[in-house]
Amino acid sequence: MRQDFRYWLDIPVRWADMDPYGHVNNAKYFTYCESSRMGWFEAIELDGFREASQHGPALVTATCNFRRQVHHPATLDVGARASRIGSKSFQLEYELYHRGDGHLVADGSSVVVWVDYGSGQAIPLPDALKERIRHYEGLED
Amino acid sequence: MRQDFRYWLDIPVRWADMDPYGHVNNAKYFTYCESSRMGWFEAIELDGFREASQHGPALVTATCNFRRQVHHPATLDVGARASRIGSKSFQLEYELYHRGDGHLVADGSSVVVWVDYGSGQAIPLPDALKERIRHYEGLED
């Protein structure tokens, strides 16, 4: 639900986001979620919590449920929020609303793992980052 | 597993599929799955099973698990298969292998609903289409 989300990004749909069916192509929803995720990373100032320059986030899974077709022109409000924090990963949830009529057009989720890009291995989330996310989202320990 | 898939499409990765991380962007995997899905639709001759021109498939959910990074240049073998057939929908599964080293780089799934595009409502899958899919995939009734 909308009130569960603190972070929102408004994304204008581009004409070229549509496919031969005349509606927004399914892969574009993942780009919309990515845009919102990148904005959320910035909102929590994720870069400041890297303990080494080669440590950072990596997407390991992404899911989207397509609930209503979207046609250009339209603007979507795309919320992102961390819903669960693990030892080496956290889960983000997304909700995409049509600004005009307020309808939920899609929702989704993704799992972000903290990775040492050098070794390619998952590593523990920095404690300060976990604390930061909990604080930003109002999650309990 | 590879032997579970009858339909395969080889997809050359394009340089522009990569993002600032220098690897294939997450949204592109959904385009790869879509390409394979469209090829599978053609392989089962889905168009011939429409009982009306405004009846046809609609994607309602898509998921992908990203198991290994992919870098251009590369060619992926992308399998698609129906794994479950319901009354108004069926589920497709995908596996994406790197042609060079044979590694599984991603897998995913999606649910395809049979829709009357006029009303936007889900309608029963034509029996002949269900039979066709079962036969193509070697599924039991």
Added chain:
Amino acid sequence: MRQDFRYWLDIPVRWADMDPYGHVNNAKYFTYCESSRMGWFEAIELDGFREASQHGPALVTATCNFRRQVHHPATLDVGARASRIGSKSFQLEYELYHRGDGHLVADGSSVVVWVDYGSGQAIPLPDALKERIRHYEGLED
């Protein structure tokens, strides 16, 4: 120059518009110009000037000059204007400015031909459309 343009569209750059060089990929500029062109079509109410449903615009050439790199996050102001009207075609020009520093980051042009989609042949621009464009852009006969 900015003052030559009446129509402007602001386009937020998406993170995924960037490529492995870490800047906006060249093909995306054509999508930005397309977005502005579609907005310009709407601004002049082009659809109302079709003399038959199968008559309409077709792009026959597109050019872009890349003057400065663009990095996410950024918003571009993308102007479009008709600069020349022929018997069966008109030319559009584009200028793309970085909203933050005001720099021109790219400019381009395209030729749009009026086509009978049925035959695929170029046909004369409706006089009323030519007049409409001249009026909108303040062009002389």
Added chain:
Amino acid sequence: MRQDFRYWLDIPVRWADMDPYGHVNNAKYFTYCESSRMGWFEAIELDGFREASQHGPALVTATCNFRRQVHHPATLDVGARASRIGSKSFQLEYELYHRGDGHLVADGSSVVVWVDYGSGQAIPLPDALKERIRHYEGLED
């Protein structure tokens, strides 16, 4: 003409390359040209001619003429060749043919400048690179 080109890349059109007009979107042709350009860079082993790691190519202009519509499924043969070598830049030309019927569907060109990415300034093309391109393309001094 086809015989003017030594380098060719075959590019399968993806379903998602099409837009609501049901044909390949104009911006995708620039991605096709880019794929061919990257392959040509590899064919001439451009990386070996960098005199410093921060020296390399930058695209400053791109043009495409759209001659025939392309629809999925299709495979395009996309040729790239250097047509002119300057002191700090060279020009590439492209021709895109439909593999099925052999028709020219588009042609285009781009100017590639040799740049010091550190300063962002154009610098002279290494003599060895100019010689390499002339030799590869059979151009005279």
